[in-house]
Amino acid sequence: MESEIIKIVKETPTNKYCCLSAEKIKKTNIVFEERVFLKCLTCQKYNQKWTCPPNIPNLNYRKAISEYDYRLLVYNKVEFNKETFIDVRRMSSRELHKNLLSLENYLWNNGFFLATSFIGGSCKFCDGDCSKNFCRYPTKSRIPIEALGINIVKTAKNIGLDIKFPVDKIFYRIGLLLW
Numbered sequence: 001m002e003s004e005i006i007k008i009v010k011e012t013p014t015n016k017y018c019c020l021s022a023e024k025i026k027k028t029n030i031v032f033e034e035r036v037f038l039k040c041l042t043c044q045k046y047n048q049k050w051t052c053p054p055n056i057p058n059l060n061y062r063k064a065i066s067e068y069d070y071r072l073l074v075y076n077k078v079e080f081n082k083e084t085f086i087d088v089r090r091m092s093s094r095e096l097h098k099n100l101l102s103l104e105n106y107l108w109n110n111g112f113f114l115a116t117s118f119i120g121g122s123c124k125f126c127d128g129d130c131s132k133n134f135c136r137y138p139t140k141s142r143i144p145i146e147a148l149g150i151n152i153v154k155t156a157k158n159i160g161l162d163i164k165f166p167v168d169k170i171f172y173r174i175g176l177l178l179w
């Protein structure tokens with residue numbers, strides 16, 4: 001099933017800025033660090049989204065993720081320049097989110113009823129208009145992978161992606177698909 005999902009990912013049409021890929025990752029190669037939560041505290045989206053800290057459940061995410069049999073990092077490699085950066089940043093996040101939901105749906109239809117995913121960046125399902133009172137789309141909104149305390153730079157390195165900051169000409173939007 002992992003190879004089947006990777007094939008679907010490779011055949012998924014994307015826009016001209018994004019290139020969608022997927023790689024298997026062992027649970028021991030997903031790097032959790034407490035200090036990642038400190039970055040959430042200084043993020044512009046802190047307490048601004050229903051799927052960002054402090055609004056997410058206080059679960060043991062390392063344990064929850066280790067309970068799944070299969071894990072894929074699904075990611076967009078995104079080209080940008082000064083003029084396109086703001087647009088492609090938003091677009092790449094939404095596109096990854098949409099593709100992860102569609103992969104989850106495929107898994108659901110193949111009997112993996114606990115399949116789920118974590119997105120790259122905060123939820124932009126409502127295009128910058130996150131509801132003040134409740135999540136409008138609880139079945140579609142997803143938690144960003146970073147909000148679980150995953151050091152995505154170190155984790156990506158374990159599948160061969162070398163992410164450096166500040167970004168230059170390309171950046172990655174990385175999510176996690178579990179089933």
Ligand code: SF4
Pocket residue numbers: 049050051123124125126127128129130131134135136137138140141142
């Ligand atoms: S689906 Fe909409 S309301 Fe819910 S977290 Fe995402 S942006 Fe906010």
